[in-house]
Amino acid sequence: MNSLQRIAAAIRFQETDRVPVIAQVFGHAARIGGVPLADYVRDGETLARCQLKALRHYRYDAVFSVMDANVETEAAGSVLRYPRDQYPVIERYALPEGTHWDGLAVPDPLCAGRMPEMLKALTILRRELGDEVAVIGCILGPFTLATQLLGMERTLYLALDDPPRLAQLMDFATEVVIRFGLAQLQAGAHLSMVFDPSASPAVIPPSFFREFELPRLQRVFRALSEAGTAANWLHIAGPAAPILPYYAKAGVQIANFDYVVSVDEAATQLPGTCCDGNIKPLLFAEGSPADVEREAIHLLRAFRNRRGFILSSGCEIPPEAKPENVAALATAPSGKGQ
Amino acid sequence: MNDSQMNSLVAAILEGDCAESVLRAGQLRAGGVSAQSIVMHGIEPAMSALDGKCTLEEFNLLEIMLAGRAVTEVMKLLYPSGSATTITKATVVIASLEGDVHDLGKNILKMVLTGSRYRVVDCGKDCPLPKLMEAVEKEQPFAIGISGLITHIIPLVKQVKELLRIRGLERVKVLAGGAALKQSSPEKLNVDFVAESAFDCLHYLEALAGDGQ
Numbered sequence: 374m375n376s377l378q379r380i381a382a383a384i385r386f387q388e389t390d391r392v393p394v395i396a397q398v399f400g401h402a403a404r405i406g407g408v409p410l411a412d413y414v415r416d417g418e419t420l421a422r423c424q425l426k427a428l429r430h431y432r433y434d435a436v437f438s439v440m441d442a443n444v445e446t447e448a449a450g451s452v453l454r455y456p457r458d459q460y461p462v463i464e465r466y467a468l469p470e471g472t473h474w475d476g477l478a479v480p481d482p483l484c485a486g487r488m489p490e491m492l493k494a495l496t497i498l499r500r501e502l503g504d505e506v507a508v509i510g511c512i513l514g515p516f517t518l519a520t521q522l523l524g525m526e527r528t529l530y531l532a533l534d535d536p537p538r539l540a541q542l543m544d545f546a547t548e549v550v551i552r553f554g555l556a557q558l559q560a561g562a563h564l565s566m567v568f569d570p571s572a573s574p575a576v577i578p579p580s581f582f583r584e585f586e587l588p589r590l591q592r593v594f595r596a597l598s599e600a601g602t603a604a605n606w607l608h609i610a611g612p613a614a615p616i617l618p619y620y621a622k623a624g625v626q627i628a629n630f631d632y633v634v635s636v637d638e639a640a641t642q643l644p645g646t647c648c649d650g651n652i653k654p655l656l657f658a659e660g661s662p663a664d665v666e667r668e669a670i671h672l673l674r675a676f677r678n679r680r681g682f683i684l685s686s687g688c689e690i691p692p693e694a695k696p697e698n699v700a701a702l703a704t705a706p707s708g709k710g711q
Numbered sequence: 712m713n714d715s716q717m718n719s720l721v722a723a724i725l726e727g728d729c730a731e732s733v734l735r736a737g738q739l740r741a742g743g744v745s746a747q748s749i750v751m752h753g754i755e756p757a758m759s760a761l762d763g764k765c766t767l768e769e770f771n772l773l774e775i776m777l778a779g780r781a782v783t784e785v786m787k788l789l790y791p792s793g794s795a796t797t798i799t800k801a802t803v804v805i806a807s808l809e810g811d812v813h814d815l816g817k818n819i820l821k822m823v824l825t826g827s828r829y830r831v832v833d834c835g836k837d838c839p840l841p842k843l844m845e846a847v848e849k850e851q852p853f854a855i856g857i858s859g860l861i862t863h864i865i866p867l868v869k870q871v872k873e874l875l876r877i878r879g880l881e882r883v884k885v886l887a888g889g890a891a892l893k894q895s896s897p898e899k900l901n902v903d904f905v906a907e908s909a910f911d912c913l914h915y916l917e918a919l920a921g922d923g924q
Contacts, residue, residue: 459863462812525815529776533727576772611890632894655894658862691862 376434376506377563377603384604384626384647386681392673392706394433394684395507395649396699400441400460400692402427410692411455414440417493424494425501430696431703434683435507438494438557440487442568445513445549446521448486449477458692467522474522474541479548482556492560499561507564507603510557514569514609515589516577518546525571532581540585547589551596563603567593573611582616587623594624604647610688617642631687636675648676649683652702657686657694662701669705716742717752720785724757727777729784736785746789750828754782758826762910770908772815779822786825799830800920801853804846806834807889808857808864816889816909817858823909824856829916840867844874847883853919854884856912857902859892868892869901884919886912 374382379393398405403413406423413420417438424436441460447453450467468474482488491510498508513521519542520528531539554565571577572586594605606627607620614634620643630639630650639648652668669684676682684706690699716739723731739749761778764770803824807817814836821831832850834843847855857868871885887895888906897905906912 456810459810459861525772526776529773530780532773533777574771578771578773581773653894655862655891658865659895659899693862 375504377504380434380507380683381603383681383683386645386647386679388680392676392682392684393435394703394706395435395509396431396433396702397437397654397686397689398424398427398431398433398699399437399439399689401690401694401699404692405430405696409457410459411457411461414461415455415487415490417490418497420490420494421497421501424498428502428506431699433703435509436498436502437509437511437566438491438498438562439509439511439566439568440491442513442517442570443521444487444491445480445518445546445553448480448482448488448553449522449549451522463521463524466524468542470527474545477545479545479552482553488553488556492556495557495560495562499563504563508562509606510554510560510562510565511568512550512554512557512565512593513546514567514572514586514607515543515546515550515593516586517569517571518550519543520571522546525576528571529576532577532585536585543585543589547592551593554593554597555600558597558600558602564606565597565602566606566608568608570608570610572616573609573613574615575611579615583619587619590623590625598624606649608688614638614642620646627683629685629687633687636672640676640679645681647681647683649685651687652685654686654688654691657690657698657702660698662697665698665701666705666708669702670708673706717744717749720749720753721757721760724754724778724781724785725760727774727781729777729781732781733784733788736788740789749785749789750826754785754826755828757782758823758913761823762913772819775819775822775909776815779819782822782826800828801916802830802832802850803854803856803916804832804834804843804850804852805856805858806838806843806846807836808843808859808867809837809839810867811859811861811864812836813860813889814858816860817856820856820858820888820909820912823913824916827913827917840870840874843871844878847875847880848878852883854886854916856886856888857892858889859887860890862891865891865895865900872901884916886915888912 374390379389382389383393400410402423403410405427428436451463452465453461454464455461557565604626605624607625608629610631612633620628628643628646632651632653720735805817807814824831834846875883885902886904887900887902904915
């Protein structure tokens with residue numbers, strides 16, 4: 374069983390030779406590759422080379438072409454600053470105070486901002502790995518992109534002050550991420566993870582998620598499915614338990630759950646959906662290999678009878694994680710504890 | 712004091728209705744209610760109610776931001792010069808440290824503490840440690856609140872207590888919170904308290920104040 378087959382079997386709740394491991398290694402791969410994060414997130418070849426090096430080092434089941442959460446908003450006009458060893462930050466939002474967003478043009482992934490570099494990385498990764506290892510891209514959820522276009526505070530105020538305007542902006546964001554997601558599949562991704570941290574119940578009430586975000590996520594996942602994605606993966610960090618029941622309706626096949634959501638909550642609320650999670654991300658920086666292994670074994674045992682599980686962290690493994698801790702995650706399903 | 716009007720102010724803040732909150736506060740002032748009384752009997756109870764929701768895990772950023780905006784506007788009405796003359800419980804210096812440009816969590820802490828009658832000195836986001844120490848030496852606060860969304864700043868957080876010790880300011884409590892920092896522990900961050908939320912910070916400060924520290 375190769376990595377892609379292993380993940381596909383887990384999604385279908387079938388037996389696997391071992392539980393698949395998707396370590397959410399994004400910027401950490403730059404550390405492994407010995408390059409500044411600012412270079413990693415701007416150059417597709419560098420990103421792909423670092424991902425391949427990290428894969429050879431850790432031997433987990435998936436690689437990512439993920440730069441940061443600002444790719445779409447930069448392509449739409451936001452101005453970023455690139456600190457050498459950190460993820461870029463937004464200096465000026467695409468839609469500053471006083472601007473209108475009627476008639477905004479959806480960015481072309483082949484030429485807008487860093488989108489082409491992300492696509493290039495996917496093409497290289499797929500060319501190198503074929504169908505052996507899962508090659509995963511990333512798009513933002515529509516609400517998260519809205520917050521990246523406008524700023525979190527203004528987006529939240531808009532939710533109360535002018536819901537139709539927010540809906541209009543989210544429709545635009547939906548078109549942006551669908552176009553980018555389809556381009557990622559075309560470039561070589563087996564699937565594109567939908568990263569939607571701002572849709573967490575820590576940020577918006579579940580009722581808001583149901584009314585505003587769910588229908589747009591349905592559109593996104595429907596479009597990706599029609600284009601032949603290997604699976605629909607939704608990644609919402611934080612206390613997501615209250616919105617898990619909506620995932621099946623959205624078309625989600627892999628559901629990330631963070632460390633603040635219990636195994637019982639995830640398994641109960643997602644009876645037919647493959648779960649991935651949920652080791653505390655900071656443990657990879659602060660803990661020891663024994664700590665990571667202990668948490669991994671706990672998860673593997675909890676999901677043993679249910680199946681439909683991918684061992685992972687609750688969110689991104691921090692760039693400054695200790696390599697021996699990431700290695701402990703990767704080897705846990707093959708270890709003696711199993 | 713008109714209890715019904717004060718209750719309406721509390722309700723408007725909890726609804727996140729900014730215009731209504733300002734209107735109600737204005738009516739109370741016109742009726743002769745002091746600014747301090749409005750803070751104590753209008754804003755503080757609203758903060759307590761929000762705190763209760765937080766404990767029940769119904770808390771989300773949208774509601775707290777909207778309530779926060781209402782509180783900010785009411786405070787502007789009550790203290791147009793920007794300097795609250797209300798008796799404050801203590802001074803707290805807050806910051807997001809250098810490298811962290813996210814300040815939403817810090818701003819929420821500011822709102823929660825201000826609404827609970829703490830004097831808050833905001834050092835802003837992307838704040839270098841020397842600037843933070845300068846503010847601490849000048850303001851002589853009861854505590855420092857550090858908000859952190861990214862793990863990158865953890866090495867800076869770990870230095871804060873030592874920098875205080877060098878300056879003879881060991882008595883100043885150091886509180887940490889935010890998505891990255893709350894995954895850690897006081898021992899690992901070398902701070903006095905790691906808060907799950909802004910209200911968790913408030914509880915810690917209130918408990919210390921109750922102990923007479």
